[in-house]
Amino acid sequence: MKQRDNINSKILEYKNYMATIPNDTIYTRWGMYTQDNRYSSITASIVKMIMDDMEINEDQAYYMLYYIISNDIDDYERAKRDMKVDVNFEIYRMRG
Numbered sequence: 001m002k003q004r005d006n007i008n009s010k011i012l013e014y015k016n017y018m019a020t021i022p023n024d025t026i027y028t029r030w031g032m033y034t035q036d037n038r039y040s041s042i043t044a045s046i047v048k049m050i051m052d053d054m055e056i057n058e059d060q061a062y063y064m065l066y067y068i069i070s071n072d073i074d075d076y077e078r079a080k081r082d083m084k085v086d087v088n089f090e091i092y093r094m095r096g
Contacts, residue, residue: 007049008076014046015069030066054080059092 018033025032033043043065050061064083073079083089 007053010049011046011065011068011076012074014042015074018069030069033069034062054083057093060089063089063092 018039021032021039023029023032025036027035033039047058047061047065050056050064051058054061054064056064060083064079067073067082067086067089068076068079073082
């Protein structure tokens with residue numbers, strides 16, 4: 001349980017930090033997170049944590065993080081439960 005609490009806190013920390021940064025790019029906000037060199041590596045590190053914890057592929061993990069951010073979810077475990085019934089999550093599973 002300790003590891004999951006740590007992942008949840010890391011995701012929250014990341015989400016709250018990124019929310020304070022103005023989007024000064026040509027990208028959408030999510031594009032800024034994933035494509036801008038200033039932020040893509042921190043985003044990738046969070047994605048890696050999700051991949052390892054859930055034993056999923058990279059596309060699924062990026063989708064999971066996108067889902068958490070775009071829906072302003074603060075509970076990682078809730079997001080994981082949501083993925084069990086999310087059609088898009090399954091599409092990314094098949095692509096990976």
